[in-house]
Amino acid sequence: MQVTFIWHEQIDGRWSQRQKQVTTSGDMTVLRLAREHDIKIDATCGGRGRCGRCKIVVHGPLNQVSEIEAQLLTKEELARGIRLACYARPLGDIQVSIPTGETELLQILTEGSKQVVAAEPDVAKEFVTVDKPQLETPDGDRERLLETLKRSGQQDCHLPLGIMSSLPEILRRADHQVTVTRWRNHIVAVESGDTTDELFGLAFDIGTTTVVGGLIDLYQGKELAVAARLNGQAAYGADVISRVEYASNGASQLRRLQQAVVDTLNGVISELHEKTGISPEKMCRVVIVGNTCMQHLALGVSPTYIARSPYTPAFSRRFDVSAGQLGLAVNPEAPVTFLPNVAGFVGADTVGVVVATGLANQDGRVLMVDIGTNGEIVMSHGGRMVSCSTAAGPAFEGAQISSGMRAGEGAIEFVEIGEDIEIEVIGQTRPRGICGSGLIDLIAELLKVGIIDETGRLQDASELQGLSPKLLERIRTGEAGNEFVVVWSEDAADGSDIVLTQRDVRELQLAKGAIRAGTMILQKILGIKDEDIDELLLAGAFGNYIRKESAMRMGLLPRVPLEKVRSVGNAARVGARLCLISQGKLEEASRLAKSMDYVELSGRPDFQEAFMDAMLFPQDNLSSQDSTKINKNVPRDHAV
Ligand code: FES
Numbered sequence: 001m002q003v004t005f006i007w008h009e010q011i012d013g014r015w016s017q018r019q020k021q022v023t024t025s026g027d028m029t030v031l032r033l034a035r036e037h038d039i040k041i042d043a044t045c046g047g048r049g050r051c052g053r054c055k056i057v058v059h060g061p062l063n064q065v066s067e068i069e070a071q072l073l074t075k076e077e078l079a080r081g082i083r084l085a086c087y088a089r090p091l092g093d094i095q096v097s098i099p100t101g102e103t104e105l106l107q108i109l110t111e112g113s114k115q116v117v118a119a120e121p122d123v124a125k126e127f128v129t130v131d132k133p134q135l136e137t138p139d140g141d142r143e144r145l146l147e148t149l150k151r152s153g154q155q156d157c158h159l160p161l162g163i164m165s166s167l168p169e170i171l172r173r174a175d176h177q178v179t180v181t182r183w184r185n186h187i188v189a190v191e192s193g194d195t196t197d198e199l200f201g202l203a204f205d206i207g208t209t210t211v212v213g214g215l216i217d218l219y220q221g222k223e224l225a226v227a228a229r230l231n232g233q234a235a236y237g238a239d240v241i242s243r244v245e246y247a248s249n250g251a252s253q254l255r256r257l258q259q260a261v262v263d264t265l266n267g268v269i270s271e272l273h274e275k276t277g278i279s280p281e282k283m284c285r286v287v288i289v290g291n292t293c294m295q296h297l298a299l300g301v302s303p304t305y306i307a308r309s310p311y312t313p314a315f316s317r318r319f320d321v322s323a324g325q326l327g328l329a330v331n332p333e334a335p336v337t338f339l340p341n342v343a344g345f346v347g348a349d350t351v352g353v354v355v356a357t358g359l360a361n362q363d364g365r366v367l368m369v370d371i372g373t374n375g376e377i378v379m380s381h382g383g384r385m386v387s388c389s390t391a392a393g394p395a396f397e398g399a400q401i402s403s404g405m406r407a408g409e410g411a412i413e414f415v416e417i418g419e420d421i422e423i424e425v426i427g428q429t430r431p432r433g434i435c436g437s438g439l440i441d442l443i444a445e446l447l448k449v450g451i452i453d454e455t456g457r458l459q460d461a462s463e464l465q466g467l468s469p470k471l472l473e474r475i476r477t478g479e480a481g482n483e484f485v486v487v488w489s490e491d492a493a494d495g496s497d498i499v500l501t502q503r504d505v506r507e508l509q510l511a512k513g514a515i516r517a518g519t520m521i522l523q524k525i526l527g528i529k530d531e532d533i534d535e536l537l538l539a540g541a542f543g544n545y546i547r548k549e550s551a552m553r554m555g556l557l558p559r560v561p562l563e564k565v566r567s568v569g570n571a572a573r574v575g576a577r578l579c580l581i582s583q584g585k586l587e588e589a590s591r592l593a594k595s596m597d598y599v600e601l602s603g604r605p606d607f608q609e610a611f612m613d614a615m616l617f618p619q620d621n622l623s624s625q626d627s628t629k630i631n632k633n634v635p636r637d638h639a640v
Pocket of ligand 1: 052084
């Protein structure tokens, strides 16, 4: 039987329709079939029937609607032919339309914190004049080039085959005056003439969701351009565990994940080329950070044992490989360094943050929190650094939340409650759902007015006093308990009410409990109370965009004065950039990764206790309306 997939793709800034027909015997789901043919369908839960994101519109015969689909899809959606790709199986020829998800509209953080270091990269260029060949001296071009380098103090240089094959032409074209680019004693490039005035490199942060890359002038340490793309692996699951599970299915699945991220990196490189006009062949050094799993997948190394106790990665120290081996579309001999990891779930991205923020060298008690599907936390005091990772899940990214969505057009990014609810939406459009920063605001505001109690229970309207009729009207009983209507159907983009359900509150409690419990354990280990924290650093997109007041009000972060909280943006990539332009920083990254203590939370009996405590919402929020009013004027770029 034939399955025709139809989807839209943005090519050179324009949307165009794509179509692909594949044959199947009907033994696999539409999601699996799509994956087999490299067709992307948003599958946040990795095809486990939990997220409801893999919606497709199908024309033609399919298997019966499953119980899970009946739960995750509305009656109207089912009537419109919408099914979940991870459950739908063709029973004959079908046509599958893949909706353009909000992922294409995602706003990506590309700015980082700033730190000034002297540019001293570990690649160097040298302009040399090679002896011309003589009838009486039989030495080859390679030998004369190496001899020239030896005379200028570069012993035992290695000339790879890829460069040797084009050397005769380059030497003769340039009248034997060439520029040699070297990394240690490896020759990375031989160019005609004198090109010593330019030296370029790339710094990447491979995130589970997004990949951000910067093109750097290695002499000045200056960032010439930044580009970002969604990680092409997202179609294989939104979180690290889904990717590990997929990669563990076999060598071809692992290869597919590697290819997906390499394609993403190459997409970023091509955008950087377009933005600057600098040809990829001139990019001769690359430094990459990412969580431990992303680093493994980018290298095509199985991350299977990261997810199994005792969570051992295949490698944890810095790893060097050539761009050609990796499949990167830059100078194929360019050395690519993957920064070291600390543990299976505290990766090089955290090391990058520590390098960028100078955390190790700060006096005082500094807590760094990077909130994502995995929250990475580092506490530093008196020269000691302790780190942990805690599984927050994708709730703060809007996944597994009934009206949740990523921060794209139509996402509610700001909520304030007075007589009624006030919202702000991304883009000039009606609301489609709520993104992470909107969810945190919403919970904080519902706590403030008492609609949610300390235990996370959405109260009945009859239990609440002193609230306006407009607010009371928004509280109703749904199929699974109480729910709060954030936007009525007539004002919403798709004509359905946008609601926060009791289950959503529980999901968010689990996520915030995991992060807060992690910080509590590290504080306990170093004997630091909330009031003793000198600085609280928030890393990553989430830390940059959320309103800190709301995050503290809901108990996601320890209570510290707002002036002690600092967003450091995409500090992981800044760390990669610092290591790219400075050998000293590169060495520091290796030292830090080795010296940082790692705490495995699942092995600690006190973690469960801390988690239970941290699931509760702070009680003092319930009565402090005025003192904790959200400051709408706090500058912010975008939501998350
Ligand atoms: S429900 Fe199908 S991928 Fe999540």
